[in-house]
Amino acid sequence: MNHEELVNVATEAGSLLLRSGAEIYRVEESMLRIFEAYGVPDGDVFAIPSCIYVTLTTPQGAPVTRVKRILNRSVNLDLVDRTNDVCRRICREKPPLAEAKRLLDGAAGRPVFGLRAQLLGSPLVGFFFCLFFGGSLLDACVAAVCSAAMRLLIAGLERYRVNAFFCNLCGGAVSGFLTLAAVLLGLSVNTDTIIIGALMNLVPGIVITTFMRDMMAGDVVAGLIRFSESLLVATAIALGVGVSLVLPRLIFGV
């Protein structure tokens, strides 16, 4: 059997999982199970959110190593689901490696909701969270508009590869400014509920679940990385909104 090919297939599976926001233990276990399925019991995998290191030893005693850097991560729960399925299938049926590679490519090629669907999703989030936090119907409509504007801006910034900190900061600032504009126009009064509702769109960046599950499974390094990321996102959101609330006060003295 071709061990180089096996390492490539396992790394592909691991990187798909890691890229779409799976926990570290899921990544490592899936890769080790693939090795076991093909009769290599002594593979070693080490993964952190931004990188996978994998080594196995051929029967001749030569190590095969691969380092896979994960640069773009975005949560894609459908991809986690599918890749997990494919990994189980690979372990169960042990198809030829070329076939396994094809299965993984099939999972990676699944459709993703585009910008249009996202522009539908984020107003939904903003609208209902505003109601959830006790806003009126009009407040909720303003929050929906804020969310859509925020999503559009962030999509634009991401196209130019602006970093996540700045994206969240701008997102927070825009929702704050738009809300203040709505209040000045006399459309609504509850600044707080509107801003909170719109900001909930950015909250998925704060991955409490994933980092707790990482920590608990013993991947402390990965957990710390994700924890610092969450802290950065939270700071960025707060800073962005803070700017939008303070600037008008400084300029207009309201």
Place this chain on the structure above:
Amino acid sequence: MEYLQCLYAFASCVGFCILLNVRGQAILWTSLGGAIGWFFYLLCAPAQNDILQYFVGTLALAVYAEVMARVRRAPATGYLHVALLPMVPGGGIYYTMEYGIAGNTEMFLETGMHTLGIAGALALGILVVSTLARVLTLWGEERQRRAAPRGR
């Protein structure tokens, strides 16, 4: 009337499902977790302690997530990720920031600590259920392994 919030939580989870690319029937099941979490939060309202309420809510949705993961043979990741979002103290973070800007240090610290407490309750709830689920799974596998030779 209060329980209308569960419906709002459900609907906003549907929005998150679109943002996080959950597809097909899974949208329904995933969003239901958010509503269940908030339902248990409201159910514990007589306790007069919102950190406890958050803890119980998280326990409920984490149990739901682990059960659904077994029933629908999908990773629990998705169910937890989306269902926890309505529980995240967005309001707390916002008010903390607002007090910080206003220079109200006392309230800033108080709200900040309270928000941290809520985050801790969420984390603890997930930790308890995930650990139990892992232990139970390993226990089940061990029992199967031990039962197999005897059965032959």
